[in-house]
Structure formats: C-alpha cells, structure tokens
Amino acid sequence: MFIALLISPSGSQSELHILHQSPLASHHGTPERPVDSGQLDLQILCRQIQQQPEKRWLLTELAAEYGYSPDYFGRLFSAIVGSPLSEYILTVRINQAKLLLRDSDSNIHEISDQLGYKDSGFFCRQFKKKTGISPAAYRKTLQTARNNLIPKRKPRLEK
Numbered sequence: 526m527f528i529a530l531l532i533s534p535s536g537s538q539s540e541l542h543i544l545h546q547s548p549l550a551s552h553h554g555t556p557e558r559p560v561d562s563g564q565l566d567l568q569i570l571c572r573q574i575q576q577q578p579e580k581r582w583l584l585t586e587l588a589a590e591y592g593y594s595p596d597y598f599g600r601l602f603s604a605i606v607g608s609p610l611s612e613y614i615l616t617v618r619i620n621q622a623k624l625l626l627r628d629s630d631s632n633i634h635e636i637s638d639q640l641g642y643k644d645s646g647f648f649c650r651q652f653k654k655k656t657g658i659s660p661a662a663y664r665k666t667l668q669t670a671r672n673n674l675i676p677k678r679k680p681r682l683e684k
C-alpha cells in the first residue's frame with residue numbers, strides 16, 4: 526500500500542488516495558522493484574507534463590527513467606493518476622490549447638506547433654474529439670460570449 530496525491534490535468538490537486546498494489550509485479554517473468562511512493566513520484570512528472578506539453582512524452586522512456594517495464598509503469602500511472610499516460614498528456618494539451626485560444630491571437634497552426642503537434646489537422650481532430658467542437662469554433666464561441674458581456678453603448682443624441 527502507498528499514498529499518492531492525485532493531480533488533475535489542469536494542475537489542481539485532489540485529496541490523497543490510498544492505492545493497494547501488489548508489492549511485486551512481473552513482466553515476462555521478471556519481478557519489478559517494489560512500489561514505493563518515494564521512488565514513483567508522479568506528482569513531479571505530472572507537473573513536468575503540464576509545464577512542457579509540447580515535449581514528446583514516451584511511455585517507454587519514462588518507464589526506463591523510473592526503472593520499470595513500460596507495461597507496469599503504464600498500469601501504475603493509470604492507477605495513481607486515474608487515466609492512462611497518453612490520455613493525461615492529451616488532456617493537458619487540450620486544456621493548454623483552450624487557454625491559448627482564449628488568451629492569445631495565435632492562429633490554430635501556431636497553437637498546434639506550440640503544443641508539440643507536427644500536423645495541425647491532427648491537433649484539430651483531437652481537440653474536436655475531446656471537446657466536441659473544433660478549435661476555431663471554440664475560439665469563436667469565446668469571442669461571441671465576450672462580446673455579449675460588453676455592454677453596448679447607446680448613441681448620444683446631440684441637442
């Protein structure tokens with residue numbers, strides 16, 4: 526048993542969750558190291574993903590860095606964080622895209638580049654799959670909502 530702090534893709538922290546894991550797991554018959562919350566500090570990894578969503582995050586490289594097989598590390602990440610690594614990275618990128626669409630004048634292609642996508646079409650498909658709306662429509666919706674919040678001035682009549 527170990528304790529992990531659940532980090533949402535938006536960076537907010539939830540309550541502590543106690544997770545029960547077998548102290549040893551096998552991958553092709555080779556036992557892994559025991560799970561130790563000190564060794565497996567995914568809170569730091571989650572912050573790094575949030576700070577560098579454009580980076581190419583590979584399960585195999587992260588597993589090797591932590592000293593686990595990719596399969597075992599993937600299962601641990603899912604158990605601790607609540608979603609698979611790939612889904613977590615996608616959620617972080619989409620949340621960052623929403624901020625950039627709201628707060629910057631960058632076009633869709635520039636935003637997809639900033640988030641590490643080589644193909645802006647693929648970025649748009651992932652954004653729409655995750656949010657139900659295209660990035661351009663998302664930005665337009667925000668602009669429309671913003672314009673509706675600004676009171677319209679009545680023309681002043683000259684006397």
